[in-house]
Amino acid sequence: MQRPRSYLGRFCHAPERGRVECLEDTLVSVDEDGRIVSVLRPSDDGYNRAMTEGPVESMPRGAYVLPGFCDLHVHAPQWPQIGKALHVPLEVWLQQHTFPLEARYSDLAFAKTAYTGLVDDLLSNGTTTALYFATIHQEATRLLADICLDKGQRALIGKVVMDNPEQCPDIYRDESTDDALRGTEDFIAYVRGLNNDRIKPVVTPRFIPSCTDAALDGLGELARSCRCHIQTHASESDWQHRYVFQRHGRSDTDSLDRFGLLTRHTVLAHGNFLSLGNMEILAARGSGVAHCPLSNAYFSNAVFPLKRALEKGVRVGLGSDISGGPSSFLPDSIRAAVFASRLLDDGVDCEKDYPERGIRDSRIDWRTAFYLATLGGADVLDLPVGAFEVGRQFDAILIDPNARGGSLNLMDGYDSTEDGLQKILYTANKANITRVWVAGRAVV
Ligand code: GUN
Numbered sequence: 001m002q003r004p005r006s007y008l009g010r011f012c013h014a015p016e017r018g019r020v021e022c023l024e025d026t027l028v029s030v031d032e033d034g035r036i037v038s039v040l041r042p043s044d045d046g047y048n049r050a051m052t053e054g055p056v057e058s059m060p061r062g063a064y065v066l067p068g069f070c071d072l073h074v075h076a077p078q079w080p081q082i083g084k085a086l087h088v089p090l091e092v093w094l095q096q097h098t099f100p101l102e103a104r105y106s107d108l109a110f111a112k113t114a115y116t117g118l119v120d121d122l123l124s125n126g127t128t129t130a131l132y133f134a135t136i137h138q139e140a141t142r143l144l145a146d147i148c149l150d151k152g153q154r155a156l157i158g159k160v161v162m163d164n165p166e167q168c169p170d171i172y173r174d175e176s177t178d179d180a181l182r183g184t185e186d187f188i189a190y191v192r193g194l195n196n197d198r199i200k201p202v203v204t205p206r207f208i209p210s211c212t213d214a215a216l217d218g219l220g221e222l223a224r225s226c227r228c229h230i231q232t233h234a235s236e237s238d239w240q241h242r243y244v245f246q247r248h249g250r251s252d253t254d255s256l257d258r259f260g261l262l263t264r265h266t267v268l269a270h271g272n273f274l275s276l277g278n279m280e281i282l283a284a285r286g287s288g289v290a291h292c293p294l295s296n297a298y299f300s301n302a303v304f305p306l307k308r309a310l311e312k313g314v315r316v317g318l319g320s321d322i323s324g325g326p327s328s329f330l331p332d333s334i335r336a337a338v339f340a341s342r343l344l345d346d347g348v349d350c351e352k353d354y355p356e357r358g359i360r361d362s363r364i365d366w367r368t369a370f371y372l373a374t375l376g377g378a379d380v381l382d383l384p385v386g387a388f389e390v391g392r393q394f395d396a397i398l399i400d401p402n403a404r405g406g407s408l409n410l411m412d413g414y415d416s417t418e419d420g421l422q423k424i425l426y427t428a429n430k431a432n433i434t435r436v437w438v439a440g441r442a443v444v
């Protein structure tokens with residue numbers, strides 16, 4: 001067995017919601033499987049032994065090591081569309097822009113160029129774990145899994161199911177329900193055949209409108225038998241929310257539950273229109289929500305009631321929702337999550353003479369947003385990452401305030417370590433991320 005490799009420096013994380021912890025002069029030791037075997041301060045027993053036992057790498061002066069970001073909602077094929085078509089309603093955006101783009105992934109050369117660019121971009125942005133929607137295509141979705149494996153990203157990937165001819169165009173639809181189900185099963189087998197814990201398959205009904213009831217039924221059954229993660233969109237926009245009520249006579253939370261699609265391994269994207277009753281069901285099933293504040297603003301004119309959901313015991317992480325959200329840099333979603341919560345808390349209805357302000361007690365602070373982007377997301381996925389604790393995997397990013405092209409402005413003698421962390425989360429840019437590790441391996 002190889003001796004553990006150790007990293008010496010300043011480590012900051014959010015070990016629980018609302019609380020951050022900064023560990024100075026700390027030695028984090030990682031074994032050959034990427035597992036953290038010790039986290040030692042200079043005053044701890046074993047520190048001196050660990051300093052001499054294996055290779056020790058000192059982080060640059062003034063640098064911060066943070067857990068890697070966990071992006072709970074990424075549409076991998078939409079990466080080329082980031083920053084485009086943000087002005088149209090969701091249903092128009094899907095039909096006119098997004099489905100035609102996704103249809104192009106029948107072309108493997110196109111898929112290879114886009115997926116390689118995406119995974120490189122996300123890793124250099126510090127996203128060490130991503131939960132991906134791919135497309136309906138078998139070959140291109142396998143290619144995404146291969147690329148994540150090759151580049152070292154932790155990834156959960158779903159072949160998207162879209163078999164409903166009423167909502168999906170001829171150019172972009174599974175050939176039949178059977179085909180959609182078999183395609184999902186084949187993809188699960190392919191990923192499991194890769195024999196690597198870092199890559200997992202996900203049962204992925206795009207959303208209720210794109211799927212027939214037969215497909216939803218079959219996917220619920222399949223998720224149960226394969227014990228896979230499940231991802232879908234729910235309660236996202238007025239149109240989508242109304243559509244499910246009209247088709248099924250109930251909310252999409254209730255509907256997904258009837259199809260067996262709400263489990264401990266389910267991640268629902270958005271959730272803007274969740275009722276308190278819906279939240280109770282999610283909490284009871286152990287299902288999580290990917291909070292996507294950027295795309296909720298552009299496509300739903302809505303704010304996910306994050307604080308209420310957390311208070312109800314729903315597990316929540318953050319999602320960029322590329323390309324509904326026009327940024328692949330998860331700190332932009334951290335910033336938007338705080339911003340959106342403030343608008344929900346303080347928004348004013350100007351039609352009233354004495355306007356009541358927003359929904360009281362809805363705001364979160366940067367500590368909670370940081371938690372959601374790291375340990376919160378890891379918790380939703382039940383992955384042992386997201387914090388510097390013995391037994392977790394070392395998925396981490398190095399933030400160098402002095403990096404060339406960086407945007408951080410920290411001042412010795414003025415900023416405390418925690419001030420520095422806050423400034424990182426609000427003002428750092430991609431250039432400040434100078435190294436990225438997944439499972440103890442440097443990937444950037
Ligand atoms: N609902 C169904 N598909 C999508 C998608 O690609 N993006 C978003 N934001 N919502 C969706």
Ligand code: FE
Pocket residue numbers: 073075233269321324
């Ligand atoms: Fe989405």
